[in-house]
Amino acid sequence: GEDVEQSLFLSVREGDSSVINCTYTDSSSTYLYWYKQEPGAGLQLLTYIFSNMDMKQDQRLTVLLNKKDKHLSLRIADTQTGDSAIYFCAERGGFGGSQGNLIFGKGTKLSVKP
Amino acid sequence: ETGVTQTPRHLVMGMTNKKSLKCEQHLGHNAMYWYKQSAKKPLELMFVYNFKEQTENNSVPSRFSPECPNSSHLFLHLHTLQPEDSALYLCASSQNPGQPIYDNQPQHFGDGTRLSIL
Numbered sequence: 686g687e688d689v690e691q692s693l694f695l696s697v698r699e700g701d702s703s704v705i706n707c708t709y710t711d712s713s714s715t716y717l718y719w720y721k722q723e724p725g726a727g728l729q730l731l732t733y734i735f736s737n738m739d740m741k742q743d744q745r746l747t748v749l750l751n752k753k754d755k756h757l758s759l760r761i762a763d764t765q766t767g768d769s770a771i772y773f774c775a776e777r778g779g780f781g782g783s784q785g786n787l788i789f790g791k792g793t794k795l796s797v798k799p
Numbered sequence: 800e801t802g803v804t805q806t807p808r809h810l811v812m813g814m815t816n817k818k819s820l821k822c823e824q825h826l827g828h829n830a831m832y833w834y835k836q837s838a839k840k841p842l843e844l845m846f847v848y849n850f851k852e853q854t855e856n857n858s859v860p861s862r863f864s865p866e867c868p869n870s871s872h873l874f875l876h877l878h879t880l881q882p883e884d885s886a887l888y889l890c891a892s893s894q895n896p897g898q899p900i901y902d903n904q905p906q907h908f909g910d911g912t913r914l915s916i917l
Contacts, residue, residue, distance in 0.1 A: 728842075733905055791840070
């Protein structure tokens with residue numbers, strides 16, 4: 686079945702860039718998403734990328750997609766303490782999965798030190 | 800404010816109790832979802848409803864019973880739960896994912912109900 690993998694923890698200093706990585710297995714994925722979850726809250730959509738793109742930039746966020754390697758990354762420039770949260774990578778299944786359903790990774794906990 | 804409201808935010812219940820979780824979306828979406836989020840496990844999709852019809856049941860035990868009276872409301876009825884059912888239950892909504900025109904439409908999540916089973 687489809688699988689999405691992420692490293693569980695990342696620690697950076699305030700002002701540095703953070704790079705959160707994700708790998709997935711479904712080569713027919715259509716869209717890939719990044720969600721953010723703060724303590725006590727649900728998942729907030731940060732950004733998404735269509736599978737025929739290789740980069741998308743949105744203010745401090747840059748998403749890179751290497752479709753050949755099935756690798757997705759989220760770069761946060763000038764990381765702030767308010768960016769501390771859990772970041773989830775998710776793929777929308779294509780022909781290989783239930784159409785429209787999202788497959789989530791376990792999440793990467795980002796800790797930003799002042 | 801995400802447009803998806805879940806109540807209650809916290810629920811503590813005994814294994815023999817019956818309770819219900821409620822989700823309401825104000826986004827005009829026609830698909831709604833229940834997820835279970837447990838510590839150290841990926842987000843687990845439980846149920847999917849499209850236009851009030853259940854389109855997916857991910858092998859969820861019968862002690863969880865969903866209800867979708869209309870496209871804006873989703874319930875999860877709970878009875879005879881087990882301690883391992885303690886988790887954060889998240890509701891989400893989106894446009895009908897079965898139509899290609901809505902392929903890029905993401906799911907919007909509520910803040911969840913933190914459920915503790917004694």
